[in-house]
Amino acid sequence: MRSSEHVEASGSAAEFLTQVYAVADAEFHKLRHDPLELLMRAAQPLLWLLIFGNVMAQVRGLTAGSMSYLDFLAPGILAQSILFAAIFYGISAIWERDLGVVHRYLVSPASRSAIIMGKQISASIRGLAQALIIYSISAVMRLSVDFNPLKIVGVIVFIALGSALFSTLSLIIACIVRTRERFMGIGQVLTMPIFFASNAIYPLDIMPSWLRALAMINPLTYEVDALRMLMMKTEVSPGALLVDFLVLFGVSALLLAIATRLYPRMAA
Amino acid sequence: MHVSGSSPSSATSPGKVRRSSAVLYYTLSMNVAGVSLDPVIRVDGLTKRFGQFAAVDNVSLSVSPGEIFGLIGPNGAGKSTLIKMLTTLVAPTEGHARVAGFSIQDQAPSVRRRIGYIPQLLSADGALTGYENLLLSARLYGIPRTERDAKIREGLALMGLEQEASVLVQRYSGGMIRRLEIAQGMMHRPAVLFMDEPTVGLDPAARRAVWNYVLEARRTMHATVFLTTHYMEEAEELCDRIALIHRGQVQQVGTPSELIEPLGPEATLEDVFTSLTGSEMDSGGDYREVQRTRRSIRQRG
Numbered sequence: 001m002r003s004s005e006h007v008e009a010s011g012s013a014a015e016f017l018t019q020v021y022a023v024a025d026a027e028f029h030k031l032r033h034d035p036l037e038l039l040m041r042a043a044q045p046l047l048w049l050l051i052f053g054n055v056m057a058q059v060r061g062l063t064a065g066s067m068s069y070l071d072f073l074a075p076g077i078l079a080q081s082i083l084f085a086a087i088f089y090g091i092s093a094i095w096e097r098d099l100g101v102v103h104r105y106l107v108s109p110a111s112r113s114a115i116i117m118g119k120q121i122s123a124s125i126r127g128l129a130q131a132l133i134i135y136s137i138s139a140v141m142r143l144s145v146d147f148n149p150l151k152i153v154g155v156i157v158f159i160a161l162g163s164a165l166f167s168t169l170s171l172i173i174a175c176i177v178r179t180r181e182r183f184m185g186i187g188q189v190l191t192m193p194i195f196f197a198s199n200a201i202y203p204l205d206i207m208p209s210w211l212r213a214l215a216m217i218n219p220l221t222y223e224v225d226a227l228r229m230l231m232m233k234t235e236v237s238p239g240a241l242l243v244d245f246l247v248l249f250g251v252s253a254l255l256l257a258i259a260t261r262l263y264p265r266m267a268a
Numbered sequence: 269m270h271v272s273g274s275s276p277s278s279a280t281s282p283g284k285v286r287r288s289s290a291v292l293y294y295t296l297s298m299n300v301a302g303v304s305l306d307p308v309i310r311v312d313g314l315t316k317r318f319g320q321f322a323a324v325d326n327v328s329l330s331v332s333p334g335e336i337f338g339l340i341g342p343n344g345a346g347k348s349t350l351i352k353m354l355t356t357l358v359a360p361t362e363g364h365a366r367v368a369g370f371s372i373q374d375q376a377p378s379v380r381r382r383i384g385y386i387p388q389l390l391s392a393d394g395a396l397t398g399y400e401n402l403l404l405s406a407r408l409y410g411i412p413r414t415e416r417d418a419k420i421r422e423g424l425a426l427m428g429l430e431q432e433a434s435v436l437v438q439r440y441s442g443g444m445i446r447r448l449e450i451a452q453g454m455m456h457r458p459a460v461l462f463m464d465e466p467t468v469g470l471d472p473a474a475r476r477a478v479w480n481y482v483l484e485a486r487r488t489m490h491a492t493v494f495l496t497t498h499y500m501e502e503a504e505e506l507c508d509r510i511a512l513i514h515r516g517q518v519q520q521v522g523t524p525s526e527l528i529e530p531l532g533p534e535a536t537l538e539d540v541f542t543s544l545t546g547s548e549m550d551s552g553g554d555y556r557e558v559q560r561t562r563r564s565i566r567q568r569g
Contacts, residue, residue: 018407029396030395101391101393107357107380108408108409109408109409
């Protein structure tokens with residue numbers, strides 16, 4: 001026992017990947033045991049597209065370039081449902097803390113960042129389920145959805161990035177507030193501004209300049225921008241897509257670093 | 269520490285006989301395990317302050333390999349904080365501790381590989397099956413892929429849960445959940461198994477069953493068990509040695525009989541505690557703690 005003089009590192013790369021997979025796979029199994037939750041989440045985007053979208057499509061000023069308003073709206077609603085699904089992760093982390101599941105993770109030799117990356121991947125799986133639902137609704141509504149495989153791969157990449165970003169943001173908030181009641185309050189106060197101060201349901205051009213400034217520092221804007229190019233039959237600007245990717249990737253990495261530092265506080 | 273003098277009389281009471289056998293067993297197990305027994309847990313002046321309040325105040329103790337060591341005291345005495353420091357979940361304010369040969373401060377990852385921890389709250393995930401819970405642990409602890417299934421089956425068999433392997437844990441009874449958590453905590457063969465209030469919220473029969481499984485786990489896997497409890501009966505029946513903790517300080521350490529004997533033949537650990545602290549074991553804990561405990565009790569069914 002005491003003979004091993006060397007201090008063990010946190011483990012090999014293979015071990016790290018196994019830990020990430022362990023957490024993601026457990027979440028995946030939970031979804032499989034209770035798929036109803038995913039179906040329930042279909043209700044909100046359905047309302048936005050069918051009711052809000054169809055009404056707002058009558059407003060003449062709201063067409064964005066060559067796109068019809070509903071074509072414009074669909075990727076925005078996809079981004080919105082990714083945001084709302086990801087924000088759920090903070091509540092689930094607080095729930096896990098109240099139960100004691102967090103302690104189980106933190107007392108294991110698993111790397112903290114592996115645990116959080118596992119959660120990010122499971123958030124992505126939820127995001128992808130949302131995409132499936134919104135693609136289906138959009139197809140039924142005869143919107144000009146692009147089924148080019150390459151663009152679909154791009155959508156998957158950006159859904160994974162967006163889910164990782166917002167689930168980690170949510171986890172950070174959970175680590176700071178630590179009770180469900182406070183989280184609910186802050187979650188509301190945060191998600192609505194992120195949603196409204198973005199280009200999800202109206203173009204940047206028609207915003208007052210102060211709102212446009214806010215939208216420009218809002219990661220959701222970059223998520224929507226990328227999804228709008230990739231999901232619908234529009235021209236893709238590689239330069240803009242690269243900017244979207246770098247912004248989302250950079251912010252996600254930064255949030256991962258912060259969450260890795262804060263997550264152990266959940267066990268205190 | 270004020271250890272009162274021993275009372276040599278009253279050697280014939282029935283209670284005494286039972287306790288003496290516990291001492292005998294303890295001494296035997298200490299000798300059988302080997303001659304040079306370095307402590308597997310060594311705590312040296314450990315302190316945790318939250319602001320001005322010292323939840324754990326300058327605690328020192330050591331635990332030998334193979335022992336079942338109990339930390340007893342009322343809610344809020346500092347038991348959970350001490351166990352959280354030893355399991356690397358909370359950083360101490362002052363002092364040192366080594367667990368399984370490694371420093372909890374400087375070598376936390378090495379400590380984590382060698383310990384199992386069963387928190388007071390639920391650590392098994394109710395939305396997963398028993399098997400899936402164990403699979404998650406096997407992966408987190410780096411058990412090689414080829415050995416996982418065998419280890420999981422073995423753990424389920426040892427804890428009598430083979431039939432329920434593919435049942436969601438939220439349908440388990442409280443006692444079954446605890447057994448699953450023991451399997452979870454033991455799967456990587458830890459040198460020390462930490463258990464925080466292992467039987468809180470269980471009925472007497474389920475409690476006794478959990479004790480037997482703890483003893484069984486120690487027997488087959490040779491682990492040291494470090495547990496907290498506020499059930500005196502549990503401490504007396506299960507523990508080789510116990511430490512009484514009150515207001516963050518260890519008041520007394522010894523075998524149950526060593527602690528009880530000075531108070532006479534009819535004494536219980538409860539009396540020992542009352543004589544030491546002048547207060548009952550009852551009460552303690554704040555609103556939030558009560559809320560949490562009740563919730564986890566409800567979860568356990």
